[in-house]
Amino acid sequence: MSASHSECVPAGTYSIRSDQKGSLKAYLGTCVGVVLLDRISHVGGLMHLLLPEPPSPDNPWQPESYASTGLPIFIEALAAAGAQIDRLEAFVAGGALTGRLSETDLFLDIGGRTTDVVMDVLRRYGIAVKRSETGGLFNMVIEVAFAVGDCSIEPMVAAPAASDSNAKKPSREEIIQAAARIRAVPQVALKIIRMISDDYHSMIDIAAEVRQDQVISARVLSLANSAMIGWNDTIDSVDEALMVLGEKAILRLVVSASMELFFPESERGYSQCKGRLFHHAIGVGLVAEQLARVTGKSDPGVAYTAGLLHDIGKVVLDHFVAENIPLFYRLTRSGTVGLERAETEILGIGHSEAGSMLTSLWHLPGNLIEAISYHHTPEKAPSEHKLASIVCLADFLVSRFWVNREMEHHGTFEITALLDLLELSPDQIPAIVDSIAWHALSGDLNIRHEDF
Ligand SMILES: [Fe+2]
Ligand SMILES: [Fe+2]
Numbered sequence: 376m377s378a379s380h381s382e383c384v385p386a387g388t389y390s391i392r393s394d395q396k397g398s399l400k401a402y403l404g405t406c407v408g409v410v411l412l413d414r415i416s417h418v419g420g421l422m423h424l425l426l427p428e429p430p431s432p433d434n435p436w437q438p439e440s441y442a443s444t445g446l447p448i449f450i451e452a453l454a455a456a457g458a459q460i461d462r463l464e465a466f467v468a469g470g471a472l473t474g475r476l477s478e479t480d481l482f483l484d485i486g487g488r489t490t491d492v493v494m495d496v497l498r499r500y501g502i503a504v505k506r507s508e509t510g511g512l513f514n515m516v517i518e519v520a521f522a523v524g525d526c527s528i529e530p531m532v533a534a535p536a537a538s539d540s541n542a543k544k545p546s547r548e549e550i551i552q553a554a555a556r557i558r559a560v561p562q563v564a565l566k567i568i569r570m571i572s573d574d575y576h577s578m579i580d581i582a583a584e585v586r587q588d589q590v591i592s593a594r595v596l597s598l599a600n601s602a603m604i605g606w607n608d609t610i611d612s613v614d615e616a617l618m619v620l621g622e623k624a625i626l627r628l629v630v631s632a633s634m635e636l637f638f639p640e641s642e643r644g645y646s647q648c649k650g651r652l653f654h655h656a657i658g659v660g661l662v663a664e665q666l667a668r669v670t671g672k673s674d675p676g677v678a679y680t681a682g683l684l685h686d687i688g689k690v691v692l693d694h695f696v697a698e699n700i701p702l703f704y705r706l707t708r709s710g711t712v713g714l715e716r717a718e719t720e721i722l723g724i725g726h727s728e729a730g731s732m733l734t735s736l737w738h739l740p741g742n743l744i745e746a747i748s749y750h751h752t753p754e755k756a757p758s759e760h761k762l763a764s765i766v767c768l769a770d771f772l773v774s775r776f777w778v779n780r781e782m783e784h785h786g787t788f789e790i791t792a793l794l795d796l797l798e799l800s801p802d803q804i805p806a807i808v809d810s811i812a813w814h815a816l817s818g819d820l821n822i823r824h825e826d827f
Contacts, residue, residue, distance in 0.1 A: 386777060386814060388422075389423070389452070390421055393418040394417075396521055396522060401423040402516050403423070403515045404486075405469070407469040407509065408515075412466075413459055414524055417524070420519075421517065422439070422446065425441070426441050426485060427491070427492045442496060443496070446492075461501055465497050467507040469509060485808075516531045545695050545722060554691045555736065557637075557691060568740070571626055572677055572680070573740070591629065594632035595613060595629055659766065663682030670765070673761055677743070685746070688747070692722060703721060713751070727749065745757065761796070
């Protein structure tokens with residue numbers, strides 16, 4: 376199936392079809408997905424909503440992100456495409472409350488309120504709700520297939536192909552060997568990571584290094600021209616990228632590009648889709664950077680790098696996870712056992728520790744190693760709990776608002792304690808979610824839509 380046939384609708388956007396071909400789908404955590412279909416005119420579409428209403432009603436930045444402002448825009452656009460509003464049928468899904476309820480009231484509240492506003496708007500327009508699967512314990516996928524004129528809503532829990540596993544638990548020695556065997560990260564990336572951490576940048580040296588490495592130069596340009604960066608004109612050279620995007624953005628791009636070269640070897644266990652670990656890494660990096668800016672608790676460049684690298688231990692463990700997929704599936708599918716605990720039970724080591732092992736071999740700065748080691752338990756970090764907390768919250772927000780077909784790993788979570796560590800109040804979260812360009816995260820990073 377080509378990308379144009381099966382389209383994944385990113386958060387904060389909608390898509391409309393009138394050709395009775397292909398399908399639209401959205402992966403939903405806290406977000407709410409709304410499918411509207413006119414079966415006579417064959418006009419229909421899917422909208423992926425992030426929040427109930429804009430944090431500041433006067434000036435919604437992305438009106439399509441909110442149920443109160445976005446849904447009317449979607450309905451009017453369907454009408455303009457030939458749908459008759461009183462013939463529309465609605466299918467609504469999402470607003471999940473994965474995790475322990477007492478700890479996720481905030482997200483329950485966001486998802487629940489988004490659903491309430493959706494229902495209000497539909498009622499106002501006199502649109503009948505044919506099916507609604509909201510709340511619930513699992514992330515959901517909603518998909519509308521235009522060729523058959525139907526909409527499906529399913530929990531996003533993919534059973535593994537194999538029924539059981541005979542794989543043995545790897546020894547500590549085998550895991551250390553796996554870390555040592557992993558392809559070396561390009562030296563330019565390590566140099567830049569250290570420079571960002573020390574706040575010492577020599578752009579002349581960096582640009583010279585990048586120019587010498589053709590593979591990294593090519594990836595830097597490809598990322599610079601991706602939707603994620605959002606620059607309108609084409610950027611043709613590393614020097615031009617430096618000029619138009621600035622020093623900090625270039626540092627970020629070089630590190631990201633180097634890591635992208637590193638990630639693809641690893642995708643058999645944690646994610647069945649090539650590119651997913653890297654895509655998640657970029658998402659957490661960008662959100663961590665934004666959280667550092669909002670809270671002032673860390674340097675944004677350091678936070679981006681820590682976010683980009685937080686799950687690097689998965690690269691070490693991926694092979695062992697792949698051999699034990701049925702066991703992981705059984706342990707994590709209930710949503711009560713987090714991934715780290717499942718890893719420790721099945722493999723004897725979690726990906727945080729494996730990441731700390733790997734980045735110590737690379738001699739990364741101590742603040743980054745600590746943030747990676749404690750990104751699931753920031754309260755235990757000896758000295759870098761703020762950076763680890765930023766990464767942890769970024770990871771959590773990405774898992775709630777930018778859902779992928781990956782193994783869920785925030786089964787239990789002390790969200791309240793985490794907000795306390797960052798001195799954030801729960802009512803600041805919607806504005807933070809609002810400030811992140813989620814739709815851009817779904818831009819072209821060499822990941823085809825049918826991979827989602
Ligand atoms: Fe993690
Ligand atoms: Fe993560």
